[in-house]
Amino acid sequence: MAVEQVQHQDILEALLAATGPRGLLTGEDVLARSCDPLRTMPTLAKAIVRPADTKELAAVLALCAGRGQTVVVHGGRTGVSGGAYTGNGDIVISLERMTEIEDICLASQTAVVQAGVTIEALQMAAQDRGLFYPIDLGSKGTATIGGTIATNAGGNRVIRWGMTRQNVLGVEAVLSDGTVVSSMGRLLKNNTGYDLKHLFIGSEGTLGVVTRAVVKLVPLPTSHSVAFVSVASFDNVIELLARARRLPVLSAFEVMWSDFYALMASSSPERRPLDPGQPYYVLIEGLGYNERLDEAMFNDFLEDALERGLLVDAVLATSERQRQDLWRVREGSEVIVREMSPFLAFDVSIEIPRVEAYLAQVRAALQARFPQVRFVTFGHLGDNNIHIGITVGPETGHLEREIEQIVYGALPEFGGAITAEHGIGQFKRIYLDQQKSEGEKEAMRRLRQAMDPERLINPNVMF
């Protein structure tokens, strides 16, 4: 056997000894997994290691570190930035066997969960106790607590409850050398030393592997208001947002540009709650705990907005069915896929007052280069987060780099960021450089050097 093969065998045997046969997958079991949720992309790796607990994971990482072995961490593999992509020489660490919800505490409204628990499983367990975990993603059935912490996942309710970061009280993580950093307090207020959880949240696994967490829960909402409105100008959208922020129950403020709404409105009558033709449509949602008064407050807000001339038209859902129908307009990704493919999806963040100027510049630049270009534009405006779908026809995939450069290149001038919630992963790594100041890059290098000096965890992720 060649030296490389011997080493290969050696590490697999050591891993097998550390985790037992249930903990190790090889061969077809590795290839059969896609590391991309949007297309089949077989996982390439020497093995997938599935530790049963934190201690096993620590042993696995120490063992890999001793051999200079790179690892790539897998959560639910729902990330769209290539963070789960691997190479032949990597070992995959999957937290899929750590799926216990260890505790839900009613008095402190907190839960202790292992990294492999899905968002949906946590939500359902919380719901049984009259509580709610407010991170809400399309992929919640598959996305895991560990993955959403590593990527600081967002979703639709950020305007009310914040990103994942704002909903995590404690984290346990393992560093690349096997050091277990356990910061698992349930305390909301704790200024006892550095708040280490923030090191791991949003660092896309590059500083350590998240194994367990304490998350905050909120009371399960019992009232639900949804309105769908059309607006004649962006200034009015901004003013409407400022007014909506005075609704303490506000849980979503989802803006759809006319390009987006036209696509939905023409796809089916149920997705056409208002006449098309206005430049902006907004879905506004409230979640509360006093049905009668929440509804009255929502009505006051809409009437006030109408009186101030901020709305062209408005519809307020009066049944659960109607609320779902209005949300289906906003969540029309299958229509976009059907009508726009092949297309590129962007997840940028822009300072609110400059959103339209940014979009105008990008649209003009793309139209000049690709006269056939088509857009869909929508987003969580209260969070600065705009999603843009762009197609230039069948050649879109080949022109990806050129289109990206136009979309990303204009961002710094508008205080924008190349990713609001999807993260850098491997796909956006080449654009990180232009987004960060020299001092930020220096601090990022120092942090990674401090936590994973040999860059053994997710070596190709972020930077």
Added chain:
Amino acid sequence: MAVEQVQHQDILEALLAATGPRGLLTGEDVLARSCDPLRTMPTLAKAIVRPADTKELAAVLALCAGRGQTVVVHGGRTGVSGGAYTGNGDIVISLERMTEIEDICLASQTAVVQAGVTIEALQMAAQDRGLFYPIDLGSKGTATIGGTIATNAGGNRVIRWGMTRQNVLGVEAVLSDGTVVSSMGRLLKNNTGYDLKHLFIGSEGTLGVVTRAVVKLVPLPTSHSVAFVSVASFDNVIELLARARRLPVLSAFEVMWSDFYALMASSSPERRPLDPGQPYYVLIEGLGYNERLDEAMFNDFLEDALERGLLVDAVLATSERQRQDLWRVREGSEVIVREMSPFLAFDVSIEIPRVEAYLAQVRAALQARFPQVRFVTFGHLGDNNIHIGITVGPETGHLEREIEQIVYGALPEFGGAITAEHGIGQFKRIYLDQQKSEGEKEAMRRLRQAMDPERLINPNVMF
């Protein structure tokens, strides 16, 4: 001149050249400043350097780093954990000349501020635009943005808007070698690389000096509800808190134990809104934007709590004067100072369901050792944060260490922390060790080593 004196002159001349005469204070101007807000404690240092801007500060820090010169950072010097204490050999860095509110943006509800701006100055500037900065501290007239970011300050409204950390969008900081780390985005959602602001927030200056920040603002509340209630059992307090969390306008839930309330009630008739004799009193506050409906919702909440038997008695303020009077019961620190001095003040954090068990254990241990011991107990229960005042008579100061060991020693067993909001500073440094796991200590050491390898900034702070 001795070598030491030459070096002393040399660094002062270099600092003078870097900042100009307005930037440098020496001699009496240094000693005249107290570095403790609760007693006169002259600042000992070679000089106080007051940079005019970030660039000057970067030059000062680079200059100090080149000479191995330690620095201690001063904000408003309102911290009560000794973070601003200095030694004769230190240079003090004060951000007092960086007091500009650079911008307030209505559309994004954000402000760009320099580190020396006081909380009150920011609140007043925000108020002029119909906005509010929700960090609210007794010391807000003096405490600065930079200091409150460095210490992750809390206050009374954490249950609604979170600690300082949750209200900061961007930070600019300077590392010990003069590297400027500028992460000044206004974006709520931004997963573009590590979120470096969290490195500096709450690190008590040990990882870098905060120079500027972007903070989130919220709409200025226009409705204000305050109720004061008495409760017969801690289980009922917990249930009341769970019910209160369903009020979207909830902005404070301040629990006062009978030892605290008895002191206030006997001090003046205005501070006796309800009959004494119950074990718990709670001030519950709502801040909202729809006076009629917020009031109705607050009433619904109180009526429901009465019907469920959670309250013994309740009073709801019906005027601004009454709201202030009810808050004055809770903010009776001058009564505590008058009736309890000398006393020690603790700021611990405990898991909510275990608060009473913890307090019972500490009280019993102190009573066994000091039969004459007296307590006052109150806190932000929704945030786990309990303040305890303890006196054992005139000898209290000399017995500080022994009393601390009893109060802090019991915490780990109850998932508690030695400081919820005041920080470690220099006073609690000796207790940090028992609070942190080995892995946490290792990660903390690595972080400090990465950012300030020679420990030149706040060398005696935290660990």
